[in-house]
Amino acid sequence: MNSDLSRFHQVFFDEAKEHLAEMERLLLALDVADPGAEDLDAVFRAAHSIKGGSGTFGFNDMCDLTHVLETLLDRVRKDEQALTEAMVDALLQVGDVLREQLACHQDGTVFDAQSAEPAMQLLRGLIDTPGGVAHREPDQNDADRPAPLSSRLYSISYTPDADTAVSMELLVAELARLGTVEVDAVGENRWVIKLCGAIGKEEIEDVFSFIADRSHYSIELADGSPQAVAAEEEDDGFGFFLPVIAQAEANAVPEDDGFGFFVDPESIAQSSSGDQDDPGYGFFTELSPVASVGIAKAPAAVRSGQSSDVPKRRASDAEAEASIRVGVDKVDQLINLVGELVITHAMLAQTIAGLDPQLHEKLFSGIGQLERNSHDLQESVMSIRMLPIGSVFSRFPRLVRDLSQKLGKQVELKLVGETTELDKGLIEHLADPLTHLVRNSLDHGLEAPELRLAAGKLAKGMLTLQAAHQGGAIVVEVIDDGAGLNRQRIVAKARERGLPVDEAASDEQIWPLIFAPGFSTAAQVTDVSGRGVGMDVVKRNIESLGGRVEISSQQGQGTRITIRLPLTLAILDGLSIGVGEQTFILPLNTIIESFQPLPEQISTVSESGRVVHVRGDYLPLLALHQLFHIEPRTVDPCQGIVVTLDVDGGKVALLVDALLGQHQVVVKSLERNYRKVRGVSGATIMGDGKVALILDAAALVSFSRS
């Protein structure tokens, strides 16, 4: 491996992952009976990009595997073989192997070459050409090219860009791997490199594509090779050759699907050009046969219909360039700074409040403007961390497909609201619970086709994943039209496990029983689900994110599981309370109500513990000033305020001095520079710049008991 290229590895890893994801998405969307030529081409392009990149960086295992994959795809898109369900399965499987290989290369670990073999064999088995390309040695990854290339002389002119230029030594060393190199300086910062070797033009481009823009170099074939080559340029920058034997045939080849396609058997020149408008990848010489195209002796053969494709491709290029990859830590730093700005503004506003607005009119309007700007800035910065939930949903088509095949069920997956945005931190934590729920729905919810038909439903079950904003929260729902929850079985199971159940309880009270650890009503344990782990994990995960899970179900009609989450983890809805001189924040989602108790509502138990009588319940009364050893303004519950909290299903009453107000607070870690404090989950900075501690209700309760 050449260390010179290693700094581009991350780019390749990121791009390859995207290509793999794209390939999977397209494969899943393919209609096997009538695959669209465009989709097939898109799959092919994704595969080809991976192959080109892995070849460039010397990841030969990936290159070999994608090559075989490509061969199969190529046959399909040329209509030499019909697409079958088995092929799609095999292609998906190969995608998984590629992903593993990619992960290994990224971690620097060694991928077991044997584990790729089954996938490789599977693919080869599907390519039904007698003695054809499929049976060639895996390292001959150029089967899609014409006969082995004879040695050719290329002339490359290269004008390094001052910003991006890699040293000429490195470049020459890189090129020297391909053949003999001769370098001439043709003036200020301009080089002509003669390269002689049995290589294709795209291999040279592979070297260049990672170090220079298209506009900075051009490659041409300088000797009189009898073989005309056609360059197919893709938007990912990896060149590709198609066999062209004669022009007539070339024009007839159906795979000429709108890539630039130069055909001129007589011409000896192979031109590549710089496209000034689009310094990245887009490459459509036929639209701009201008002087900058280098020595474009080959007239571009523009097929009809090609031009209509051009704007589309251009648009996607523009989209790719309109986004950048930024580390999350940088975004978090921005969020912190903006938070500071907001607090600074609050302090300023407090300071000028004592001034006369008439005398300091400009100051006041300036502060007002600062407020608006910093608020807008805060919103924009927060939105950087927001990602569409589609990035979680996108894994489910594959999961549902695999599972439904395994379970012998017919399922249609519907995704709704994929563009709904939520915090990146939440998205990462949402994937596991959703996977559990989807697996559950598939295994227990949806019935087998025969049962569905017998019940008068369509054989194909419907599973819907739905996301939407609702107020300050995001609601994600997993809905199936399956059998629904079985009340009798849940009640029986709960009894068996010794859980308290009231026969007359409403459904809404029965359903949450399935969240109990180890609770499963599945008649038999499958390897999909039924072991009874899952729902409790789902509930715990969601609650740790500050969310809730709700179930509604109708026997025979289906089940709907609703997850409600706050929009972001960084901001918490809190109630600020005062005890003595101190201010604390209580998370709003734990609060049931707050009130000032009457003397008759307070009673003591065995002279030490106090209880509050609220709505028929006796709740233990915890005094915050006692827990935190603060001098309170009052010790009498009837002078203070009692806040009832819902903690782990149990309720407690917390005595505080006063309620101060409701805020959205930015959660800050206390452990970063200090350590964990009992009863406190974090800290925040209030408008006056002071630190307020965020109370952890569950910890407070256990704290008081110990």
Next chain:
Amino acid sequence: MSATQVEGQAAAAIMTGTAAQYLTFTLGKEEYAVDILKVQEIRGYDAVTAIANTPVFIKGVINLRGVIVPIVDLRLKFQMGETSYDAFTVVIILNVLDRVMGIVVDGVTDVLACPAEQIKPAPQFGAALDTRYIDGLGTVDGRMIILVDIEKLMSSPEMALMDEALDGV
């Protein structure tokens, strides 16, 4: 040895890389010094939010430009000096072990360079600090300065500033 001589020596030592620079501060009548590279900034004492159930010398946490920073009063920790808090109370914000924390001291006196040869090993007694946390004793202008290994001190279990330390108690 005159002051200019000392300074000359110190400057030479800095040039040759044998002397570290120290920030000196007072606690009661004693003068202490910490490696200046560990010091982030010096600020006044205000708006500390107390944390319940912690040792008295942990005054609480402050908001340092959006970062929550714990504040330790070394005067309380070592039972020395007047523990009044006013506009002149000084907090040294330290950056140790990838954490930010503040210490309250009686006053910051100087920044000085102390050549290695002027640092003598600490005897087994003499300071309020355990000698484990003392790098050595330096002499500047005839004054004795106690060089504190602030990293070791702040991470020690007795300061109770970190989770591991808490577990160790």
